[in-house]
Amino acid sequence: MEASSVPTISGEEGQQATKPGGTLPPWLQGMSRRVVPLVVVLIIWVIVTEVIGVNPLFLPGPTLMWSTFLDMLPQLPGAIRYSMTMILSGFALGTGAGVLLGLAMAYSWVVRFGAESITDFLRPVPIFALIPLFILWFGIGMMPQIALIAFGCFVIVVVNTSEAIRNVKPLYMQAAYTLGAKRRYAYRTVIVPAIIPEVIGAVRVAAAASFGLDVAAEFLGAQQGLGHLMINNQLYLRTEGILIPIIIFSLLALMLDTVLRRSGDYLTRWSERTASEH
Amino acid sequence: MDRDGPTMESPKLSFQEVTMVFETDHGPVTALRDVSLDILSGEFVCIVGASGGGKSTLLHIAAGLRQQTSGTVMVDGHLVRGPGPDRAVIFQDDAVFPWMRVAQNVEYGLKAQGVPAADRQSRVEQMIELVGLQGWGPSYPKQLSGGMRKRVDIARAFANRPEVVLMDEPFGGLDAVTKESLQVETLRIWEREHKTILFVTHDLEEAVFLADRIVMLHRGEPPHIYDNDLPRPRTAELRTSSELQKRRGELSKLLAGQEIESGAHYGA
Numbered sequence: 426m427e428a429s430s431v432p433t434i435s436g437e438e439g440q441q442a443t444k445p446g447g448t449l450p451p452w453l454q455g456m457s458r459r460v461v462p463l464v465v466v467l468i469i470w471v472i473v474t475e476v477i478g479v480n481p482l483f484l485p486g487p488t489l490m491w492s493t494f495l496d497m498l499p500q501l502p503g504a505i506r507y508s509m510t511m512i513l514s515g516f517a518l519g520t521g522a523g524v525l526l527g528l529a530m531a532y533s534w535v536v537r538f539g540a541e542s543i544t545d546f547l548r549p550v551p552i553f554a555l556i557p558l559f560i561l562w563f564g565i566g567m568m569p570q571i572a573l574i575a576f577g578c579f580v581i582v583v584v585n586t587s588e589a590i591r592n593v594k595p596l597y598m599q600a601a602y603t604l605g606a607k608r609r610y611a612y613r614t615v616i617v618p619a620i621i622p623e624v625i626g627a628v629r630v631a632a633a634a635s636f637g638l639d640v641a642a643e644f645l646g647a648q649q650g651l652g653h654l655m656i657n658n659q660l661y662l663r664t665e666g667i668l669i670p671i672i673i674f675s676l677l678a679l680m681l682d683t684v685l686r687r688s689g690d691y692l693t694r695w696s697e698r699t700a701s702e703h
Numbered sequence: 704m705d706r707d708g709p710t711m712e713s714p715k716l717s718f719q720e721v722t723m724v725f726e727t728d729h730g731p732v733t734a735l736r737d738v739s740l741d742i743l744s745g746e747f748v749c750i751v752g753a754s755g756g757g758k759s760t761l762l763h764i765a766a767g768l769r770q771q772t773s774g775t776v777m778v779d780g781h782l783v784r785g786p787g788p789d790r791a792v793i794f795q796d797d798a799v800f801p802w803m804r805v806a807q808n809v810e811y812g813l814k815a816q817g818v819p820a821a822d823r824q825s826r827v828e829q830m831i832e833l834v835g836l837q838g839w840g841p842s843y844p845k846q847l848s849g850g851m852r853k854r855v856d857i858a859r860a861f862a863n864r865p866e867v868v869l870m871d872e873p874f875g876g877l878d879a880v881t882k883e884s885l886q887v888e889t890l891r892i893w894e895r896e897h898k899t900i901l902f903v904t905h906d907l908e909e910a911v912f913l914a915d916r917i918v919m920l921h922r923g924e925p926p927h928i929y930d931n932d933l934p935r936p937r938t939a940e941l942r943t944s945s946e947l948q949k950r951r952g953e954l955s956k957l958l959a960g961q962e963i964e965s966g967a968h969y970g971a
Contacts, residue, residue, distance in 0.1 A: 604815055
């Protein structure tokens with residue numbers, strides 16, 4: 426749908442002036458904008474691997490990738506299920522708690538004061554440094570890994586939500602109060618909708634981060650999952666066995682982000698700029 | 704004596720010895736000193752003066768959005784203690800809620816105060832029609848021009864049936880054509896709804912075109928009041944008339960005089 430919003434002549438002129446580096450030629454606009462660069466990279470890949478013939482340890486070619494993919498196929502559903510269970514539960518727990526705390530911070534300055542000092546303290550903590558701690562606390566297996574993902578998502582969402590609350594224009598609150606709104610009503614009708622675009626942005630960042638956190642967690646001692654599969658293939662020097670889980674991770678992350686972006690666009694359909702344009 | 708009695712003479716909005724001192728890095732600055740002003744029911748009063756002269760400050764104090772250093776503000780004899788629906792405010796900046804449709808914006812104050820849905824709907828329809836936005840009810844503000852959004856703001860303020868409407872340079876950010884048509888609309892709505900309006904502007908022509916009385920405020924000086932007897936009804940054609948331009952000239956002279964006076968004051 427968004428792709429159909431091809432600019433008119435005047436729109437194009439406007440873009441030329443405002444976009445750094447000028448505007449795309451018409452044949453590159455719309456869907457081909459995404460596809461063409463990808464195709465170019467794929468062609469280079471085929472030439473480098475199949476024609477020139479680099480060492481497959483560094484870069485395996487499409488033939489080798491395909492046969493390895495077929496070999497790995499029986500393992501993949503289980504690995505994907507395991508990794509996605511961790512990612513989705515960690516993401517849901519962390520984001521849910523983050524949004525709830527963010528909303529509480531928006532409502533009460535006591536909560537905001539307390540939570541801001543705590544998150545200011547937590548923000549600089551390198552999250553992967555917590556892995557040993559989480560293993561001690563939650564044992565081995567899925568629990569410490571989910572906790573790690575949840576914690577990472579939580580920090581991202583809380584920090585951004587409190588920032589969003591600070592960004593709400595005081596004018597809107599003044600307008601609400603002079604129209605007779607009480608605090609609770611103004612909160613529900615002004616602060617909550619006003620911060621939604623930024624909260625959605627934070628949730629998307631958290632979703633992307635949860636994949637990275639999951640891989641890191643799996644590297645440190647999972648017995649299943651896509652990350653575990655990658656580590657195994659690394660031990661056998663099978664580069665193509667590492668690349669295939671990476672591609673699967675990317676596709677899954679893209680799918681999750683698309684779902685979040687679409688629902689976000691619906692929630693912010695009033696906004697001047699809808700996220701999906703870019 | 705019987706200040707609380709609801710006689711015809713009692714003012715709708717009354718400022719009594721309102722003083723506002725701001726603490727700045729260069730010491731205290733007096734924006735308003737002992738400003739006393741009574742605005743009668745149904746009156747249209749404009750406040751003019753140079754920027755930084757305390758115009759908007761006085762309006763924000765009346766709105767309850769800012770606390771004066773001393774003095775009192777009363778609406779119908781009741782002390783103003785904070786913002787409330789009896790005093791609608793139309794701001795210079797766009798304060799229409801972008802996440803609500805036009806109709807929801809107009810409905811906002813009524814809903815906040817718990818007006819039943821059926822009453823709300825008829826009032827919203829009436830107000831949208833009054834500002835000439837028929838058919839735009841289901842649209843989001845982003846689909847509207849700046850002038851149309853200002854109409855939404857006006858409809859939202861008047862829908863609430865406030866006692867007083869406080870307008871803080873509401874048309875300051877608009878182009879000349881839009882501004883002039885909104886001035887005519889404002890007069891039409893004011894006459895129809897029988898409201899008391901306090902309107903801040905730095906545009907003298909706007910003040911002469913709109914107001915019954917014009918208050919000239921200048922940084923801590925006692926306000927001068929200009930009685931504007933430009934005949935009503937005032938139409939767009941009146942704008943270029945010699946009658947309006949004559950008054951505009953008088954006002955301009957008075958303001959310049961006030962500035963010189965205060966300058967002498969500072970020198971002394």
